[in-house]
Each structure stands twice: as C-alpha cells, then as structure tokens.
Amino acid sequence: METIFDLARAQRRAGAQVPAPESVEDLPKTALREHLPALPEVSELQAVRHYTRLSGLNYSIDTQFYPLGSCTMKYNPRGTHRAASTPGFLDRHPLAPVSVSQGFLACLHELQEILQRATGMGSVSLTPMAGAQGEFAGVAMIRSYHAARGDTGRNEILVPATAHGTNPATASMCGCIVREVAVGPDGDVEIEALKAAVGPATAGLMTTNPSTCGLFERRIEEIAAIVHDAGGLLYYDGANLNAVLGKVKPADMGFDVLHLNLHKTFATPHGGGGPGAGPVGAGELLAPYLPGPIVEKTAEGYRWTEPPHSIGRLSAFMGNAGILLRALAYALMLGSEGMQRVGEFATLNANYLAARLGQEGFDIAYPNRRACHEFIVTLAAQKRRFGVSAMDFAKRLLDYGVHAPTTYFPLLVPECFLIEPTETESKEEIDAFVDAMANVLAEAESNPELVKSAPHDLPAKRLDDVEAARRLDLRWQARKRSL
Amino acid sequence: MTDTPTDARYAETHEWARLDDDGNVVVGVSDYAQEQLGDVVYVELPEVDQQVDAGAEAGVVESVKAASDIYAPVSGTVVAINTSLEDAPELVNQDPYGDGWFFAIAPDSSDEMEDLMDAAEYSEFCEASEAGE
Numbered sequence: 001m002e003t004i005f006d007l008a009r010a011q012r013r014a015g016a017q018v019p020a021p022e023s024v025e026d027l028p029k030t031a032l033r034e035h036l037p038a039l040p041e042v043s044e045l046q047a048v049r050h051y052t053r054l055s056g057l058n059y060s061i062d063t064q065f066y067p068l069g070s071c072t073m074k075y076n077p078r079g080t081h082r083a084a085s086t087p088g089f090l091d092r093h094p095l096a097p098v099s100v101s102q103g104f105l106a107c108l109h110e111l112q113e114i115l116q117r118a119t120g121m122g123s124v125s126l127t128p129m130a131g132a133q134g135e136f137a138g139v140a141m142i143r144s145y146h147a148a149r150g151d152t153g154r155n156e157i158l159v160p161a162t163a164h165g166t167n168p169a170t171a172s173m174c175g176c177i178v179r180e181v182a183v184g185p186d187g188d189v190e191i192e193a194l195k196a197a198v199g200p201a202t203a204g205l206m207t208t209n210p211s212t213c214g215l216f217e218r219r220i221e222e223i224a225a226i227v228h229d230a231g232g233l234l235y236y237d238g239a240n241l242n243a244v245l246g247k248v249k250p251a252d253m254g255f256d257v258l259h260l261n262l263h264k265t266f267a268t269p270h271g272g273g274g275p276g277a278g279p280v281g282a283g284e285l286l287a288p289y290l291p292g293p294i295v296e297k298t299a300e301g302y303r304w305t306e307p308p309h310s311i312g313r314l315s316a317f318m319g320n321a322g323i324l325l326r327a328l329a330y331a332l333m334l335g336s337e338g339m340q341r342v343g344e345f346a347t348l349n350a351n352y353l354a355a356r357l358g359q360e361g362f363d364i365a366y367p368n369r370r371a372c373h374e375f376i377v378t379l380a381a382q383k384r385r386f387g388v389s390a391m392d393f394a395k396r397l398l399d400y401g402v403h404a405p406t407t408y409f410p411l412l413v414p415e416c417f418l419i420e421p422t423e424t425e426s427k428e429e430i431d432a433f434v435d436a437m438a439n440v441l442a443e444a445e446s447n448p449e450l451v452k453s454a455p456h457d458l459p460a461k462r463l464d465d466v467e468a469a470r471r472l473d474l475r476w477q478a479r480k481r482s483l
Numbered sequence: 484m485t486d487t488p489t490d491a492r493y494a495e496t497h498e499w500a501r502l503d504d505d506g507n508v509v510v511g512v513s514d515y516a517q518e519q520l521g522d523v524v525y526v527e528l529p530e531v532d533q534q535v536d537a538g539a540e541a542g543v544v545e546s547v548k549a550a551s552d553i554y555a556p557v558s559g560t561v562v563a564i565n566t567s568l569e570d571a572p573e574l575v576n577q578d579p580y581g582d583g584w585f586f587a588i589a590p591d592s593s594d595e596m597e598d599l600m601d602a603a604e605y606s607e608f609c610e611a612s613e614a615g616e
Contacts, residue, residue: 408548414519465547469524470572 001459003476004040004050014044057459059403061270065429067353069374069406069418070164070212072242072264076326080267083329084322094317098303105302108318109295111328112279118331118339119238119258120251121281125290125307127319131239134259134278135170135206138235140311141257141282141289142204143174145233148309154203154231160189161412162211164237176203183412187215187366189223198230206235209253210243210372212410212418213365214350224254233257233286238278241265242422243347243373246340250281257282265342266327277323293318345423346373353421353430360438365413374420376413377405383415388444388451390415395462396443396454400436485514485609488580492556492596493605499580500556500599503587508557508596511584512544512575515609520546523575526568528586533561535588537595542585544575556599559590 024032042050060066066073092104112124128134139157146154157171161183168178182193189207205227209217217223224234236250236258242265250258262277263270270276282290291314292306318324334342354375358364365376379390394404394417406418421430444451455461491499497516501509517523525545535541535555542553564586568574575583590596600608 411549411551466522466524466573469545469547 002050004042004047007046007050008041010041012041012043014042014047016044064401064403065421065425065433066403067405067419067421067433068403069214069376069420070239070409071270071406072239072261072373072420072422073270073403074242074264074267074422075424076267076269077330077333079333080326080329084325089322089325094321098301102301104321105295105304107325107328109297109302111324111331112295114328114331115260115279115281117336118245118249119236119241119260119281120249121258122283123287123290123294123307124279124281125292125294126277126279126324127291127293127313127315128259128278128280129315129319130276131237131259131261131263131278132166132170133314134261134280135166135235135237136173137278137280137291137311137314138257138259138282139170139174139176139204139206141280141286142233142235143176144289144309144311145286146203151231153201156199156201157203158194158197158205158227158232160205160207160211162187162189162213162215162217162410163207164212164239165409166239167206167235167237171206177201181205183211187211187213187369188218191219191222191226194223194226198226198232200231202227202230202232204233204235204256206237208237208240209250210240210374212240213376213412214240214243214371214374214418214420215366215369216244216372220253228254238265240373243343243350245343245346246336247343251283255283257286262323262327267330268323268326275320275323277320277327279319279324342423343373346421347371349421349423349425349430350375350419352427353419353434356431356434357419357437360434361441362437365416373422374418376410377417377419378413379415379417382441382444386444386448386451388448390417392452392454393417393440393444396440396451397436398455399457400439402433402436485518486580487514487602487606487609489602491580492599492601493608494554494556494599495608496552496554498554498556498585500596501580502593502596506589507562507587508559508590509584509587510541510553510556511579512553513605513609514579517576517579517583520544520551520575521548522546523572526572526575526585528564528566528568529555529561531561531564535559535561537598553585555588557588557590557595558592559588561586562589563587 061073061075108126115124128137155176156179157176158179158181159167160181171178179197181197182190184190209220211217227234233256234254236255238258238260245265259278259280262268280290288307288309289311290307292310293304295302296305350371350373354364354371357377362377363381365378379393383389390407394407397404409418491501493499493513497513499511499513503509523544523546527543529535529541537558538554540552541555544551544553565584
C-alpha cells in the first residue's frame with residue numbers, strides 16, 4: 001500500500017493552509033533546525049484523497065459487525081458525544097479552580113453514584129484510565145489492606161482458569177504470586193481445588209462473573225465464603241459486566257472491590273477509537289484505600305477529596321474526563337430500566353447467535369449451559385477434518401466484511417472463537433454473520449485451500465504474524481533532506 | 484500423531500524430562516505441546532544456578548496464540564540453559580526433543596522422575612484430553 005511519501009514529488013507544495021512564515025531572527029541558533037522537516041511533498045488534493053481513501057479502509061463498529069468476544073464492541077451513541085462536547089466541558093482547563101468547575105464536578109459525582117448503585121459498592125473512584133489500571137488499583141488496595149493490619153504473609157492471588165486473561169498479569173505487576181484454580185467440565189470453579197488452594201498466604205481471588213467462557217459462576221457465594229474464611233478478599237473484574245448490568249450487583253455476589261470498563265459496558269469509544277476508563281469501586285473494607293481524588297458533595301458544593309489511606313494517584317487530574325462524561329450521558333440516557341435491558345438483550349443476542357450457529361453445524365463449548373453475553377465455538381473438529389484452523393477461519397471471515405471474533409482465547413478450549421454480538425446489533429446483522437460463518441464452513445469442506453490462504457479481498461493479504469513477532473519492526477523513518 | 488520418544492518422561496503440563504548420562508535432567512516441551520502452541524516466538528528461561536521446585540514455574544513460552552508457563556518437572560538446580568532459543572525460538576517447533584530443549588537441572592533426587600508419565604501413559608493422556616474436547 002502506498003504511503004503519502006510514495007506520492008511525493010520534489011518541490012510540490014500545498015501552501016493554501018500554511019500560515020505566513022514569521023521571522024526566526026530572534027531565535028538562538030541552537031533552536032533552529034538543520035534539516036528541512038521530512039514532510040511529504042504533495043498537492044492539497046492528493047493529501048485529501050490519500051486520507052479519505054485511508055479512512056475508507058478503516059474497520060470500526062461504525063462500519064461493520066464487530067463480535068470481538070470479551071471486548072463488548074457495542075455502539076457508541078452519538079448523543080453521548082454531543083453531551084460531552086458541550087463547550088463548557090471542552091473549554092474547562094483541568095487546573096481550573098473548583099469554584100468554577102461545579103458543573104463538571106457535579107457530573108462526576110453523579111457518575112460515581114450511578115456506578116455505586118449499579119455495582120452495590122459503597123464508594124467509587126473514577127481516576128484509573130484503563131481496565132488494566134483499574135485492576136492494578138484493586139489489587140494494590142487489597143495488598144495495602146493486608147499490610148495495614150500487619151498481615152504481611154499474604155502474597156498469593158488465586159485466579160480461576162476462566163478468569164479474564166489480564167488478571168494473572170495484574171497480580172504479577174502487584175508483586176503477588178499467581179495460583180491458578182482449576183475449573184470443572186461444566187465451566188464452574190472446582191470447589192475442592194479452591195479449598196485446597198486457599199490458606200494463610202491468600203491475599204485474594206480475582207475473577208470475572210460471568211466468566212471468560214461466557215458462563216455465570218453459579219457457586220459464587222460459596223466461593224466468596226471460602227476465600228473470606230481464609231482471610232482473603234475478592235476482586236471482580238468488570239470485563240463481563242455487560243451480561244448482568246442492572247440484574248446482579250457484584251457486591252451482592254460477595255466481591256470486595258472491582259473495576260468497570262466504561263469503554264465496554266458504558267459504551268464509550270474503545271481501543272484505537274478512544275482512551276479507556278477503568279473506575280474502581282469498593283465496599284466498606286477497602287474504600288479507605290481507593291485511588292484519589294474522589295468528588296465529595298458538601299453543603300458548600302462539590303469538592304475533591306482523598307481517601308484516608310489511598311494507594312495514591314493513578315492519573316494526572318481526573319482520569320479521562322471526556323470519557324467519564326460520555327459514560328454519564330450514556331447511563332442517563334438508559335435510566336435504570338434501560339440498564340436492565342442492556343443485560344437482557346446482550347444475553348438474548350448471544351444465545352440466539354449460539355443457537356443458530358449450533359444449527360449450522362458448529363460445536364458450541366459447554367452446550368449444556370446457557371450462555372451469558374458471549375459464548376465459545378470450537379473449531380477443533382473442522383481442524384481435524386479439513387485441516388482448517390480457527391485462525392484460517394477468522395481470516396476468511398474478513399473477506400465477508402465482518403470483524404473476526406476473538407481467536408484462541410480462552411486457552412481452555414482448543415481452536416476457539418469467543419463471540420460477543422452485544423445488545424446493539426439487530427437480528428438481521430446477526431443472521432448475516434451466521435450466513436458468513438456457514439459459507440466459510442462450506443468452503444472449508446469443499447475448498448480448504450481457499451480458507452487457508454485468506455484473506456483474498458483485503459488491501460493486505462495474509463500477514464506473517466510469526467515473523468512480525470520474532471522480528472518486531474515498528475519504526476518508519478523519513479529520509480533527511482538538507483536545507 | 485505426535486512424536487513421543489520413549490527415552491523421556493512427561494509431565495501433565497506437557498514438559499518432557501530426560502535423564503542424561505551425567506545425571507542431569509534435560510527439560511523441553513513435547514511435540515504435542517509445540518503443535519498446540521503453534522509457532523513459538525519467544526522463550527523465557529530460568530537463570531543458571533537458580534533453584535527450581537517440581538511443578539513450579541521455571542520459564543515462559545510464547546507463541547502467536549498464547550503465552551504459557553513452563554513448569555520444572557523435577558526439583559533441583561538449573562545447570563544449563565539453551566541460549567540459542569533467544570534468537571531462534573522456532574527450534575522449539577522444529578526439534579522439540581533435540582535442539583529445542585529449554586534447560587537442564589541437577590536434580591535433588593532421582594525419585595521425582597518416577598512421578599512423571601512414561602511415553603505410553605503420556606500418549607494416552609494427550610488422546611484423552613483431545614477426546615475431552
């Protein structure tokens with residue numbers, strides 16, 4: 001594919017948008033550049049065409065179906081963008097005094113309260129700027145809690161095999177030893193394995209519910225009791241909250257601390273589309289350790305406050321303010337009734353899609369369980385019979401204009417797709433995905449080479465991901481030109 | 484069918500362990516494991532002289548699909564590591580029982596080798612997990 005530099009011709013200029021040059025005579029010589037900037041020499045029309053063409057190659061939730069399991073790629077309503085783009089929000093300087101920021105603080109306070117009600121946690125801090133940072137905060141809080149009681153021997157974090165993939169990494173980052181807890185053939189945590197794993201070294205347990213297999217952990221209260229009896233605490237990874245939003249509160253399941261992914265559950269832009277936000281919520285035990293600042297409502301108005309034993313700051317200012325405002329607008333647009341429908345329709349869409357794929361001859365993992373917001377298809381049988389792997393299948397789906405589901409995750413299920421349609425897709429869109437999957441399955445049988453060499457219709461063909469990982473090269477360097 | 488040499492013993496976590504003439508135990512991952520992992524892109528090895536415990540993490544193997552821990556099949560002291568995996572992690576795929584070895588352990592005792600599976604038991608174990616899909 002051509003870069004804009006490939007289009008360049010020497011001395012070609014697009015000057016209409018360039019401000020008149022100012023004199024640089026006053027500047028010291030050390031501040032002056034020795035080489036011309038490496039700008040592409042193209043006409044204005046060439047620049048416009050190049051970037052317009054590139055934007056058309058972009059794949060996004062605004063253009064196509066995006067069933068990327070575990071990521072909750074739901075529609076980001078334009079109304080939330082409009083609300084957060086109000087000039088009063090956009091033009092507010094982050095260092096503006098509290099006295100002239102009362103509206104902004106009122107919004108954050110309201111979001112804190114909404115998230116408290118949705119999770120059952122008594123306190124919420126909005127500052128973590130990503131899910132990973134939220135997880136880090138939660139485990140750091142658990143460690144601080146144990147340390148404050150002089151219980152310094154607790155350095156193990158239990159992680160069920162069905163927990164979110166980032167949980168072991170978070171525990172390691174916080175200096176803990178990770179102990180995996182086995183999961184039974186029904187997808188639920190093995191209680192006996194958990195009982196054997198807990199002890200005086202248990203700092204806590206991290207998990208999602210529903211799990212990464214898209215299954216609701218049915219014995220969660222028993223699990224919570226076992227961990228609490230051993231002196232440990234429970235961390236809820238909010239990655240899969242979309243399935244139970246408005247239905248079940250993590251606090252009621254026995255969790256002590258959690259993080260939410262506003263860029264998943266609360267429909268803010270996601271991944272390359274925008275910064276994340278990973279607010280942390282805590283019950284009474286851990287609230288004093290929350291990262292600051294938190295917005296407090298007093299008789300004199302709103303103000304910033306730091307929790308008494310805070311683990312400290314995780315972001316400058318107040319996290320990703322624009323994202324927090326979008327999440328608030330989303331929550332207000334839904335209302336509490338709408339929030340319940342999120343969980344209901346996310347689950348309905350996933351179960352409908354799972355059932356349809358089952359009818360088309362796909363193997364659904366855990367067929368005897370009801371899926372929550374996502375489910376797993378295993379292509380192990382197709383690999384054995386046709387030599388077509390889950391990755392081949394995923395690449396061929398791209399030719400059909402859909403984003404491939406998450407591949408090879410969770411690790412428990414071989415050759416798997418983790419599929420999450422979300423509540424914002426229509427039946428027609430889901431049916432079209434079923435058709436694409438059925439077509440690829442037919443191709444895998446009749447013409448496996450076609451699938452194994454996909455994609456065929458994209459600007460880039462099959463990428464060499466092995467070579468890319470072994471010899472990572474992320475640098476593009478412009479040629480220097482002398483003045 | 485994957486290759487399962489009879490001169491090695493096997494852990495449920497898919498490492499092989501082979502007792503060398505010098506009394507050290509050489510460790511790698513099985514042919515079955517490398518096939519499940521797919522193309523290996525990175526290997527993290529323990530340090531020489533590091534103490535390792537049977538069943539505890541001793542390294543990491545990363546493929547295009549997943550990152551997996553490598554567990555020491557027996558307890559002892561690491562006496563050698565295969566540094567060529569740093570630049571050529573593909574050796575794990577190409578020759579899992581030969582040039583793709585990970586590290587060698589001077590075992591604390593020879594008993595722990597007996598706790599591992601022999602080739603026939605391991606083949607059966609892999610088939611059972613395939614069937615369990």
